[in-house]
Amino acid sequence: MNRLTTSRGEFDLTRFPQDPRDPLRAWDAADEYLLRHLEGIDGEPADLSGTVVVLGDRWGALVTAIADHRPVQVTDSYLTQEATRANLSRNGVAEDAARLSTTMDTPPPRIDVLLIRVPKSLALLEDQLHRLAPHVHAGTVVVGAGMVTEIHTSTLKLFERILGPTKTSLAAKKARLIFCSPDPRLSRTASPWPRSYALPAGIGAVSGLTVTNHAGTFCADRLDIGTRFFLQNLPPLHGREHVVDLGCGNGVIGLAAALADSEADVTFIDESYQALASAEATFRANVDGGTRATFLAADGMSGVPAGTVDLVLTNPPFHTHRARTDATAWRMFNGSRAALRRDGELWVVANRHLGYHVKLRRLFGNCEVAASDPKFVVLRAVKR
Structure with missing residues (x-):
């Protein structure tokens, strides 16, 4: 078990299933960078009012850290859902503090904050951005996070094409943030998947x-x-x-x-x-x-x-x-x-x-x- 320390508090987190011999943490530098941004350590705190959606949270670290905002987790992974349940419980947070949903479920009708851990699969990111785009609005706060090796020009072009103007942060501990401003004037097209x-x-x-x-x-x-x-x-x-x-x-x-x-x-x-x-x-x-x-x-x-x-x-x-x-x-x-x-x-x-x-x-x-x-x-x- 490892402890994630943030200005919101300290959180004991593990991957799922828990294995005391596993040396890997349940979060990485990209999660830390995103949480620092939300907390305003590197600038103004982010406004997390309204409906907060977290896409691609690997092991529930992000959802656990911001559980007081009652986020909606969207994941393709059963293991991620189980890790999130376990980590919420481990830190004394009621499971119903977060809504756990899958990438196949219908998104919330209105999304005010969209936090995205960039997935390994560019196709999955494309599909999910298409699914979520009709539910964001001009004022939606959209922040992506990933390690430098996970964020490519093609990644940024997807955000640009499907949601709106996009820029990136400076790298920190080999992690980077993506900032996107949704443009309601963009034409909404269906996902090319399946x-x-x-x-x-x-x-x-x-x-x-x-x-x-x-x-x-x-x-x-x-x-x-x-x-x-x-x-x-x-x-x-x-x-x-x-x-x-x-x-x-x-x-x-x-x-x-x-x-x-x-x-x-x-x-x-x-x-x-x-x-x-x-x-x-x-x-x-x-x-x-x-x-x-x-x-x-x-x-x-x-x-x-x-x-x-x-x-x-x-x-x-x-x-x-x-x-x-x-x-x-x-x-x-x-x-x-x-x-x-x-x-x-x-x-x-x-x-x-x-x-x-x-x-x-x-x-x-x-x-x-x-x-x-x-x-x-x-x-x-x-x-x-």
Whole structure:
């Protein structure tokens, strides 16, 4: 746990799920810079009256620090929402002091203050600015924040094109602020997201089908090569009563399972609300109404009862925001083992260099290579 010190007070904050071994803080220099600006340490205090919306708060640090203004948090991340709930509680703030909403929810009708942590995905920023633009007005205070490496000319052009005139601050501790003055005279256009593309040939039952991708979904404009390799080397799918597409993205792996056996229950899991919306749209467009599917926002398999799953299929991430880590994959593997029935199987596609076979052997007592090429490996572990 780390303590964020501001002129508003001190706040004990952690990432989610809390891990005492995790050396990473729940905030960074960009959050500190934005809070200093709001507090007026570098000039006049910002007017936070009216409806305050916080977009892209990574771990709830901003919402916790300004909870007295009853902000609305807008996030694509289930983990962010859970971190925010935990951090509010940890600091003695009632959860209803903030309204926690997702990037797929309808924004407040009027936004008087819009605070934006610039996301890693430029597409997600574009989509959200389009969604929020009709709700701001000429007097709305708009301030963005990010590390210098996160703010590019293309970032500023998005603010300019969708909201209005934009400028940046000087850098401080490798962080920068964005100041935007909304221009009501700008024409309001719809977001170009979601987008769709047809899957290539040679990948089994899903060849030629159309997938839908909301902004920010992994590889939103093409099928990534890891998933392509996985689709070419999936296990037999017929006769599996309950299949989980873990970290589903646009849901193409789970779609293959649903098409293989219309009697199967397929659960799509992701911590991204944009990804789950993509998976559901992809599923509904390609599978008849009689096939059962569940779409679950969760931290890995945390929402799946133990001993209820026959097959887990996953292409786990090896980063959280900009931090490279195998902590997420490890939680996914542990959760999968708990959720699997006896003789249930976990199939993983990953870059060869990640060495997941070592972790899987330690956890399951077995692991075999089902397929490999110079870049990727497909691993199979069985719960005994």
